[in-house]
Amino acid sequence: MEETERIKFDVIGLCETKRRKPLSCTWKNGAGVFLGSRRENSTSGGIGFIVAPRLVQKIRQVSFPSHRIGVLDLQLDRKTKVSVIQIYAPTADKDEADHTDFYDEVRETAAKCRSYYKIISGDFNACVGPKRPYEAFIGPHSLEERNEAGERLASFCETSHFYHGNSRFQKAENRRWTYVSPNGVHKHELDHILCNRKVFTDVAVVPSFQTGSDHRLLRAKFHFNNIKAMLDRMARRRPPPTILDADAAERLAELHDFEELDSIDEDYHKLVAAITSIKDGCRKKKPNHITSRITEETRQLLEKRRNLKRTTHSHLEMTLLNRVCRERVAKDHEAFTRKRLMEAAESRTSIKLTARSIAEYRQVIPCLKDSEGRKVTSRLGMEAAIKEYYERLFHSPMTTAPSRLLTQRLGDTLPFTPSEVRHAVELMPSGKCSGEDKLVAEDVRACGHPLYVALAKRFTRYVEESRVPAAWKTSNTVLLHKKGDKEDLGNYRPISLLPVLYKVFTRSLLARIRRTLEEAQPVEQAGFRRSFSTIDHIATCTRIIEACREHQMPLVMTFIDYCKAFDSVEHHTVWESLLEQGVERKYVDVLKDCYSNCTTKFRPFNRPIVVPIKKGVRQGDPISPNLFSAVLESVIRKCDWDDFGVNVNGRMLNHLRFADDIVLLTHTPQEAERMVHQLDEVGKKVGLQLNAKKTKVMRNRFADPSAVRLSQTTLEDTDEYVYLGRLINMTNDLKPESIRRKRAAWAAYNTIKPAALTK
Incomplete structure (x- = not known):
């Protein structure tokens, strides 16, 4: 998630999340994170979305029809509706029936979306190649020749009337490939972005976005009206954290007479305004408000990985660096949590509140059942x-x-x-x-x-x-x-x-x-x-x-x-x-x-x-x-x-x-x-x-x-x-209650385990 703060984006689609259970939450920076579950009895699949804070309030619905398809519906303004369909296509070794079923499902999902703008993005595992004379929805630019999977994708674009974004823009080879083989030798353009309208302004990879994946982030830009989004972003800028100076507030309160008015409502609003002005006028900088979970040494490793170019000679170094980065980031997160919980325990403050304050996200309601028992996933429907x-x-x-x-x-x-x-x-x-x-x-x-x-x-x-x-x-x-x-x-x-x-x-x-x-x-x-x-x-x-x-x-x-x-x-x-x-x-x-x-x-x-x-x-x-x-x-x-x-x-x-x-x-x-x-x-x-x-x-x-x-x-x-809170039975047998309390004690212990296991 820290990498997302270094780039400009509205929506990031994720493939192969491999999560056992779905997750819908709001990250600490206000971004919305929605992750679907992987295929049952398998370790493959899983689709997700990361939505920028300024667009979270524009979300109408997030749904995951299958482990290979996810749908994000946005209402940008009164007239502009956008549906982002994130996909993960079957690999080349799958049966022809799997490929056919997949594209049929994508076509059906797109047909159900009622938005004016429909965007399909993800890992298609296909090389499209340049357009052919009879094709109207494929562009002239490509990294390599079309393969069998590319034929399926091109056929889908032509029959479903989706414009292929990658091929519409001429890019250097190093700005076009999206996937590199494990040995670092072969590079392919397997990730694609499609849209049912000609609204592309650019499609290119973002080399600076490094997460250790063998895929590079592919970013498309569209000519939607961004003026209102910019104004919303300016209004949502957060000031640096402060705390109330109680001594200064009491001194300032002594200068107010809190005069009482005849109207109860007007008097109350004036009183609240007076308290608010005192509160706002007596703020001081919050001490120790830095909540960085990653140490400087780990940041240097991440920066090194970011600057390392993928070549045949650097493949081994990149693989080892990815492993070290994953281990160091996990270790830093664990150390940060342990430190904050220990500080709370030593100061006799609530460990539960501290754990909540340092949480990186808070969950939101993913779906609800209406009065007839039907599952509702759209936000308007849930409301x-x-x-x-x-x-x-x-x-x-x-x-x-x-x-x-x-x-x-x-x-x-x-x-x-x-x-x-x-x-x-x-x-x-x-x-x-x-x-x-x-x-x-x-x-x-x-x-x-x-x-x-x-x-x-x-x-x-x-x-x-x-x-x-x-x-x-x-x-x-x-x-x-x-x-x-x-x-x-x-x-x-x-x-x-x-x-x-x-x-x-x-x-x-x-x-x-x-x-x-x-x-x-x-x-x-x-x-x-x-x-x-x-x-x-x-x-x-x-x-x-x-x-x-x-x-x-x-x-x-x-x-x-x-x-x-x-x-x-x-x-x-x-x-x-x-x-x-x-x-x-x-x-x-x-x-x-x-x-x-x-x-x-x-x-x-x-x-x-x-x-x-x-x-x-x-x-x-x-x-x-x-x-x-x-x-x-x-x-x-x-x-x-x-x-x-x-x-x-x-x-x-x-x-x-x-x-x-x-x-x-x-x-x-x-x-x-x-x-x-x-x-x-x-x-x-x-x-x-x-x-x-x-x-x-x-x-x-x-x-x-x-x-x-x-x-x-x-x-x-x-x-x-x-x-x-006590398990009662007609024999006054304490053994079931003892077992239940031990289980509850272990569950409570696990919430403070990082603080308890100090080194």
Whole structure:
């Protein structure tokens, strides 16, 4: 990839990548890298593309119909569409049928492309030779005579109406050959670039591009309009990295009065602009920002290889130099990673974050399945699938106005104090992504006391007027893959990137209502509560299992799983639950305004997808877990479970919950079925939907083997279940859990292995 930074290019096509699995990612410099997989049960094949940073946002679709063909569709502007078809043709020793099938597939692929400009490039393993009198699409210039493979290529050009780019330009022999034999004696022109339009301005090899391959890079230039691309490139120039000078920011903040305006929205925009100006005016050069992975000695070797001319006498030297370069580059990359991870370990910073920061690329979504289960590879199609999925997920089916609890606002709002704001800001973690305001917690923290005073006044006003800035109702959402099929949108968790001042406000608000909410929670709920942890519920489960086994009592444990629980709760049930549990009306009203008329933006590629939010709590909002717990508590209260459960010291324990992870405890499957049915019926009223496929039943050997059903679905029985990070079984056998933990420990160790294996 470093070689690509030395040349000018828009798209580079790759042949013979030989990857086992496909890869779609964005490189650290912004370039898009798309690699297809090789042929199954073979080490040959594999096509790929490297797209320049300025063109990544122009990508419409990347697909790989086979291990020999890849298609890149670009939308350069409103009218200009380009399809780049990268190919790797069969070699001369293949059967005639293989060659015929290959060209038929290329012809079919080109016909499916709806772009005005179609470019076919790659290793054709063919020598075309100069044009013949009856040919209209072959040029007069060539390095050598046409061979049998060249006949096939020429026939394809004539029948499919593709102009042969190489032969249209006269070049010296040393600027025409693209392949050199292993002994360095024979040189051929095997790589070709075709186009269905006469838009070539030049086709020539790039001798300075050296990667150790026996092929040289062949570059074609076209007379597309490059003015807009040049302007985009100028706009995307990155300034040198800097960091915030916290001391200077606090001194500058003291000079601002942060005057409050009458309009909440105008006042908020002015406040954000003031913080932004302070942040931008107090930058200093980032120390040790050089991230070169290659040492100077290795660079000298690469430069030597670049300047070495391929001749018969230098063939052996070139072969040895290629091997040394590969080994040295790999060694330098390993040493760089080890050094950075060791520095993180010694400074007690996050190794995971450090590994992420030095990663050379980040993966992007290669393809998705739409609502009908069809695979979509075009970016427009994937964006449409995301929009459809989340519009359906966040749509509320409520058609009538929900009932309102008649409560009154009591007294005036106790003003927020700067110390409350400071405490909320100090609790916010560093290194998180910004929202629409482009501010992070470090920016607010750096402004210090003057900003805390200004925020305290505004937070008090928001609560008194039950109104927040409209900018807080817009968020950015990123999709994080959890596990399972990456093509299924259900396996992604949407995380909201909210304005940092909104998160400071909800943290301050949560500090005031936390005690009220926790007092309403029973001991069965251990999620997001102080002095509670997963260990409490794990110990309870194992103790109950042991007691039932010791006294030969039947035990049925039903592990509940919800479909998108946090994204499904109806908003009106959240406010009703808060009021039922004693939260003051003024705080409920301001939270209600925070969630009214909200929208979020997904940006999986480059174009924003705006989706209205009619239900669900924002994952990424500090107060969201407590809001969800309040709704779930309201649901459980409506379930008539008093006669169900396991008797523990005279008290019936019928369930345990950690946020939305619920386990039902009963003696019979009939009781479990009635509890599941009640939970499902009450949950549907607030928007919660049980996932029957992932809800599991585990029972000991004394329990009735009857099935537990939900509607017409039989819940699956299991012998073991991972509950809150612990593998639980009915014999309390720790061996499977020990094996699982060892496997997880080795997986975690492998992520820091370069730092652990220091020399």
